[in-house]
Amino acid sequence: MRLSSSQLSSHLTRGLAPIYIVAGEEPLLIQESLDAIRAKARKDGYSERETLDVDKSFNWQRVVDSCASMSLFATRRIVEINLPSGAPGVEGSKVLQQLASKPPQDVLLILICGAIEWRSRSGAWYMAFETNGAALYFEPMQAGEFKPWLESRMKLAGVDLEPEALSLLAERTEGNLLAASQDIYKLNLLYPNSRITVDELENAVADSARYEAFDFIALMQQGDAPGAVRSLNRLREEGFEVMEILGALLWSLRTWAKAQAAYAQSGDAGSACQQAGVPRKNQAQLSKALIRTRLPQVYGWLRRCATIDSAAKSTGGKEQAWEELLILTLAASGAASRRVP
Template identity: 40%
Template sequence: MPLNAAQWQKALAEDRLRSVYLLAGEELLVLEAADALRAQARRLGYGEREVLDVTQHFDWDDLARAAAGMSLFASRRLLDLRLPTGRPGVEGAKAITAFCADPPPDVTLLISAMEWSSKHDGAWSKKVDAAGASVVFNAPRPYEWSAWIGARLASRGLSATPDAADLLAQRVEGNLLAAAQEIDKLAVLHRGKTRIDAAEMENLVADSARYDAFKLTDAAFAGDGARALRVLAGLRAEGEELIPMMGWLVNQLQLALRLANARDFAAQAKLERLWQAREQLFRQALRRAPREHWLACLARAARIDRIAKGREQGDAWLEAERLIAAMAEPRASAALA
């Protein structure tokens, strides 16, 4: 059955999992919901999880084989089907429909889709509704932002006055990932204290009002080229030195490559001690472009560093603009040539 966000929280607390779940919509929210479901599965004794990544040449027979497979080590299994586009195609729709028609006992199918609209709905998703549950996670509408921020603060053990929530909503400018990052920072800075009022919120997020290298890289990896270039221009106008900025940029590109090279992204992210919001930031970036693109970006960043230090000819700030544009929008990677 289709569930709204409140019903989803209740469903997570159930003492048994349904046969199939479809989690679709805004990527950050879908990934968090999928993490929560996997955690509940572990609590309920699901000792085995099989990940099925639907790529261009995915064999949909793998779903049937995984569903029918037996395990010597776990009585309950979770099939983690990742469908980024939300479109299974004809063969995929048949495979999912077949699973829903006769779900194996002690097997739960989790389908996560990072793109979703009314056009994605089809006969197969109706079968999911009949056999299990589906939840569509949408970004807050403009008038919902303050309430969403208040609820997310509460989920981190924090509270804020309405004015403080409004202030943070204005500061993040409708950017869901930025809002999540700010709230994660508040959870660290404000842990164990009383309710946050507007004045204290202003102080706690004051760094968001100025340009800094952290926001430059975050905007670039998030794919927000316009904001990243504004931050870069702001840093230059404030008289920031390019050399330390490039040092941080190289550091973050090296981190991206370590994550790209890792066999297990989540394990590497944990090793790097990434907050959940930053883990999702890099996950999104690496989905937008292959490892080779980030390797080319790192090579260009090293060249810009040499230019800034006078060891090579060129306009370092102009090259930095081209690099940031290519990081944010891989289709602009011709700028690296």
């Protein structure tokens, strides 16, 4: 079955599907869907989780073995496959189709992807997940969908804005779900149980941190790891919160991903930047980044943004959020050899 984010909650109250594919181009919705599925699984007794990260050298027999093996500590397990590219290849397609057609007993199989080409979503492996389990695919939210989504999100959070303030917030955050979510979170903390005016919104949601964050991101894209780390530390010392930096970072990474995909096809960094709509003043720095990175890496960093967001909002998670952001900074700057999933 196909599910939207709004349908997931009612679906989970009826019970888990045996297999899920959670994919698309909206990291916030992907991460929140995964969190909801995992929470339901824990409640239903899935007490162990194994994660398999797919790269070019990945042996797909590992997935088969993981699904077939018995655990010494848990009778029900979650097996997650991280496939950032959304392209399993010939061998992977066969394995995924086989497992989806006959889901393993006492195993909840979750396939996590970035963007998947529409042709692949018509392929046998994807259709097998959709037919025998549940598929959540998040296309980039269209302009007409954003404001209703924002209003729904505010209602769930108990945030009430005057009409003019709502329009201003929608204008500032349109197309950036994570930034909108962060702003709603901040407004809920600052103005609980009150109707928020335009002036109050202006005071609460200042753009200064985002502008300074773009300077930090420029150093990261240029491959200047020491400079990026110094810039990040300076933002922290000046009192900025992770949440204030993350919106700009997510927007930049999404643009980076679009340009990286174009570069993979053309091999021309300048043309790829233009195709992705990168401002002229930023094209030189991003061109450097395109040459040294690959699309699965960028998708991994996008997913990590949602993880950082969750940590920043959790009780006692502030320090973890900064640590995760530093790891991402080093990886995206080219200084860290380890892959950030």
